[in-house]
Amino acid sequence: MPASRRAGGISKRCECRGTDGKRLGAACPQLSKRSHGKHRVSQELPEDADGHRRRFQRTGYTDAKDATRDLDRIRAILDLPGDDEDGQRRVGDLLAELQTTRGPIPEPTEVSRKLGVGVPLDGKTTVGDWLDHVMTNKATRTTTNRGYGSHIRVHLKPAIGHLRLDRLGVGHVEDMFAAIDDRNDVIRAENQARHEQVARCTRGKPGAPKTAERAQLAAERATLAEMPPFRRITGPATKQAIRRTLRMALNKAIAGQLITFNAAQHVELAAAARPKGLLWTDERVERWRETGVKPGPVMVWTPAQLGAFLDEAEGDRLYAFFHLIAHHGLRRGEGVGQGWDDFSAARKEIRVSAEIVVDGWTPIETAPKTDGSVGIVKVDAETVRVLLEHREQQHAERDAWNAQAAAEREQGNATADWADTGKMFTTEAGAWLHPDVVSKTFRRIADGAGLPPINLRDLRHGAAALVKAGGGDIHDAKVKLRHGTIQLTSDTYMELFEEYEDELTEKAAATVPRARRGDVEAPAE
Structure with missing residues (x-):
């Protein structure tokens, strides 16, 4: 119901009392005097969620103009939702709360802005509330939203979701990342302990009687079963991504004029180095077969291995x-x-x-x-x-x-x-x-071929290596992989290209026939 059809208005009352001690109210003979008594604003509000009627009342206005100004604001706010019942209830809740707290009546434009973005109108929006709202209205691709959602669910809401959006500071965000670093230290220690315990569970310990060996092995495996599982740490790249998610959400809050400061913008983190592609050279393959450890996160097969x-x-x-x-x-x-x-x-x-x-x-x-x-x-x-x-x-x-x-x-x-x-x-x-x-x-085919391990996505990195093997340069690799910038290609593949440069240089030198090459002794080391 529009405010114009709701009961309300401005009245005047005083605190004068009669001989019986009761307030005189409207019967006070002094009310006709301009300087006597206080003005009161009264306005019917939309029903609450349970269907109960309610009314906004505020007294204590010395000047009738102040009372009229607040009544006009209240009615303008009540008109904002139109026929939207949920919006009407929300502005009713806001005004009922203001009556209780005696907070100032906000400008209708401020309420309209908050009403439009669907956040609480009382100014107590939490970071968690806002992150949920942003994700509900995010128009990016599904897989990108899943990444945002993971950052929010695992890191942002548990650490800072309870804080008021308008009170989030740089210190809060820094504390969150410090807690992530502390958790990483615990995970590293637990992972190392588990690695050591796994080694103790290996069969075939030399010199131990069979019965004693089985008993010891059973005890070691029981200890292993009680230990925390292997977990991944939150690395520099992931922390950068978490900050980007928070920064994006806070920028939207700034655009909606809910806040004026982006705390995530001013938090410094260690740069996340882009993983470099490394070639599976014979030396690296041999080392991997000895230790079981990959030389780097991004490994690339040689043309012979790909073949x-x-x-x-x-x-x-x-x-x-x-x-x-x-x-x-x-x-x-x-x-x-x-x-x-x-x-x-x-x-x-x-x-x-x-x-x-x-x-x-x-x-x-x-x-x-x-x-x-x-x-x-x-x-x-x-x-x-x-x-x-x-x-x-x-x-x-x-x-x-x-x-x-x-x-x-x-x-x-x-x-x-x-x-x-x-x-x-x-x-x-x-x-x-x-x-x-x-x-x-x-994975099944690669294992069957007995090749050193790479991921399926590393075949894409291998395509860049083939560009170099075919005589192309870093720009040709950018075009082949459809990268947005040459910097992205260079950051990822320059080291790989340099390795290929060494290999191509050796192959080029080996093409020169030497009649006495087999007779020349290798120089002493």
């Missing part, structure tokens, strides 16, 4: 998938989402325009990771041949599936025909291929 993998994969129905991403650097989701309509054998190119990613466990189709990722990728003649052969294989699978489905239906079984999704890589039934399927298939 061994593709030879092993050639009999698998997903061979064409691995060939494509290994040579041309598509991301896993881009490869799974690649459609036949975006492939031209005549022009030897594919157009990357969609990808299939997972939301939790559910595959969803979305636009590629960045605007720069959408574009044309030139492919070589051998890749064209592999893709055409794969299409013939897919057609054969379709025909076999449909024949079997028809036979099943004749026997009364409800079996659907092959699903024509238009994707290059599908299940045997034609449906979307789950991204995790290709990851598991990749």
Whole structure:
């Protein structure tokens, strides 16, 4: 109900009392005097959540103009929600709270702003409330939102979610990251202790009698079972991402004029170094076989190692998938989402325009990771041949599936025909291929080939290495991988390119024939 149709107004009262000790109220003969008594504002409010009627009343106004100003503000605030019952109840709650606290009546524009963004109108919005509101209205891609949501759920809300949004300071955010560092120290110590205990649980301790060895082994394993599991620390890159999430949310609060200061903007963190790609040289492979430790988080196969993998994969129905991403650097989701309509054998190119990613466990189709990722990728003649052969294989699978489905239906079984999704890589039934399927298939083939470990995404890094092996430079790698900036490519691959430079230099020197080279003794060390 509009404020104009609600009961309310301004009246005047005094504190004078009669001979019986009771207030005279409106019967006071002095009320007609301008300077006598106080003005009172009275206004009916929307019903509360339980349907109870309520009224705003405030007295003590010396000047009628002040009372009129507040009444006008109250009625303007009541008019803001229009016919929105939830909004009416919220402004009613706000005004009822102000009557209790005797807080100042806010400007209607301030209430309108808060009403529009859906936050509490009493100025007590917490950081957690605001983060929830931001995520409810976030329009970014699903996988990005999952990252934001993880930062909020695991780190931000437990540490600072209870604080009032307008009182969040730099110190609060610094304390949060200090607590993360303390937790990392505990995790490192626990992980190290577990590593040492795992080593004690190894069988075959020399010199120990069988019975004693079994008893000792059982005791060590019992101790291991009581220890905390291995956990990942929150590294510099993740801390930077947590700060970005908070900074984004606080910037939105500033844009909504809820706060004026972004505390996350002024917190200093250690820079997160981008992982460097390293080549699986013979020396590194030998060291890995001895210790079981990878030299770095991003490892890249040599062309010979990649060839061994593709030879092993050639009999698998997903061979064409691995060939494509290994040579041309598509991301896993881009490869799974690649459609036949975006492939031209005549022009030897594919157009990357969609990808299939997972939301939790559910595959969803979305636009590629960045605007720069959408574009044309030139492919070589051998890749064209592999893709055409794969299409013939897919057609054969379709025909076999449909024949079997028809036979099943004749026997009364409800079996659907092959699903024509238009994707290059599908299940045997034609449906979307789950991204995790290709990851598991990749690991199985790589293990079968006896190769040093890399992740499926490292095939994309390997495509950059092939650019260098083929005589290209860092700019050619940027184009191949569709990076937004040359700096991103350089930060990730310069060290890898320098390793290839050493290898190419040695190969170039070795091409010069020397008649006496075999007779020359190696210099003494």
